[in-house]
Amino acid sequence: MKKLIALGALAGSCFGLSSGLFVAGDIGVELSRFEQHASVKDPKIVTNNNNNVQQPSGVQKGNDVGLGINTTYGYKAGLILAPNRKSGLRIYGSYDAGTFSYGTALKENEFPLTNLKYYSYGAGADLMIGFGGPNTLGIALGGGVDFIKGDLAKFLAQRPGSRNMIPYANVAVYQPVGKLLFELGVKVPVVALQSAKITSSKDKFYLDGHACKQAFGASNGCHFEKQNGNNIEKEIVARFLPSIYAQISLVF
Secondary structure: OHHHHHHHHHHHHOOOOOOEEEEEEEEEEEEEEEEEEEEEEOOEEEEOOOOOEEOOOOEEEEEEEEEEEEEEEEEEEEEEEOOOOOEEEEEEEEEEEEEEEEOEOOOOOOOEOEEEEEEEEEEEEEEEEEOOOOOOOEEEEEEEEEEEEOHHHHHHHOOOOEOOEEEEEEEEEEEEEOOEEEEEEEEEEOOOOEEEEEEEOOOOEEEOHHHHHHHHOOOOOEEEEOOOOOOEEEEEEEEEOOEEEEEEEEEO
């Protein structure tokens, strides 16, 4: 009986969190969102079906929304401090790469769908808490910041209201197996890549087909041509949505 207890204790000591340096690799699925809300007062309308020209009055509004789904991959390296093998603190540096979808699939508007490659460097920390014994599931709670580089950063640098430093929150469930940690998590950015309000006297103003049909009976979509002296007001937001990732870590 004593031998069985000793063997069980030895087996248990092989699992749970281990203090030490670690390296990790992850893959994930990331959502991105682009939206434009625009309004113009007393525009001239041009419909695509028969080029009728009408002169509506009042403020007209339109919305363009685009959603992208892309894969990501990344690496982490850092330190785990686990004094009791049930809980601990993880500190790390990270590298991630992926694609951001900016714009919409509507070819006639001024924001055509563009897929922009990016990579990021970052740093973060997680509090790791085991649900029970040392070899049971645990949860990691924390966050960090990413610094966006690549084509996406160059693209956004030319647009108002953009930023390349993105703080995020992180929630993950992990399972320790020896020196390995298997992990499934959600990364939640807390600010937008771009958030701007713009007043323009040059841009065209577009409505989708549904909005045109409701307002003017046009069935094939339409756009507003700018009249002299009137301003178009736009609110543009582009952001990463929460991403799901799977990760494997090796602790030394």
